[in-house]
Amino acid sequence: MPELPEVETIKNTLKRFVINKTIEKVSVYWPNIIKLPDDIEQFKFLLQKQMINDVHRKGKFLLFELDDYILVSHLRMEGKYHVFQKTEPIKKHTHVVFSFTNGQELRYNDVRKFGTMHLIPKGQEFKRKPLNQLGPDPFDEQFTFAYFYEKLQKTSRFIKAALLDQTIVAGLGNIYVDETLFKARVHPMKRAHQLTADEIKRIQQAAIAVLKEAIKLGGTTVRSYVNSQGDMGMFQQRLFVYGKEGQACHTCGTEIEKMKVAGRGTHICPICQKQD
Structure with a gap:
């Protein structure tokens, strides 16, 4: 399972590829990964036209900062993100695809299907599960x-x-x-x-x-x-x-x-x- 250093490395790599990219549409091939909202169609609808402004990390979670929402992603055992051109074939075990307006796609691949995604209104991400249950990050000022x-x-x-x-x-x-x-x-x-x-x-x-x-x-x-x-x-x-x-x-x-x-x-x- 990726731990803090691996997730930090993933975050830093993703920032080079996805910041300032606008989501055109979202495809979900394994609905169980989406934990919030409960309605998969609503999840896809809310993400349309949202720009990824930044990528953060809290503990082992990735936080995609959008215009109006925070997408909280936990990779669990085998979750991975890849950026492809839309023309490239979708590989086996790809469960969520974020298609950008520039012709690229951010694809979430997870062999074991244990990963999770929560879409939460910006400003509420630390008041709701799963982030509200976390202690301080080792690098936080609160970790005294x-x-x-x-x-x-x-x-x-x-x-x-x-x-x-x-x-x-x-x-x-x-x-x-x-x-x-x-x-x-x-x-x-x-x-x-x-x-x-x-x-x-x-x-x-x-x-x-x-x-x-x-x-x-x-x-x-x-x-x-x-x-x-x-x-x-x-x-x-x-x-x-x-x-x-x-x-x-x-x-x-x-x-x-x-x-x-x-x-x-x-x-x-x-x-x-x-x-x-």
């Missing part, structure tokens, strides 16, 4: 130490589970939680409310540092989210623990282990991240 400390003190869940909770902090997923906890030298099965202030501060700083580096390198899983962009995220070359089970820790040489925490595959160094 005081906020983070208070949230973690209120839950007895494993810190891994707490970091995956999008209502606490938005954008972190399995890859970057594992990398964050390794960098912070915290075991993923430590109870959140039992963490010291120093440990929480290390986690906060590590999360921001890991995400910034991943964004700089284009993420870990991005390959071709926009047509003609053959770029691949390079952060996988900087991973310390995720997917490294059986390999030597870069810091101490101990073999990286894999376990299940909060139902998710979790990678740790048993020496660098000792469990008290």
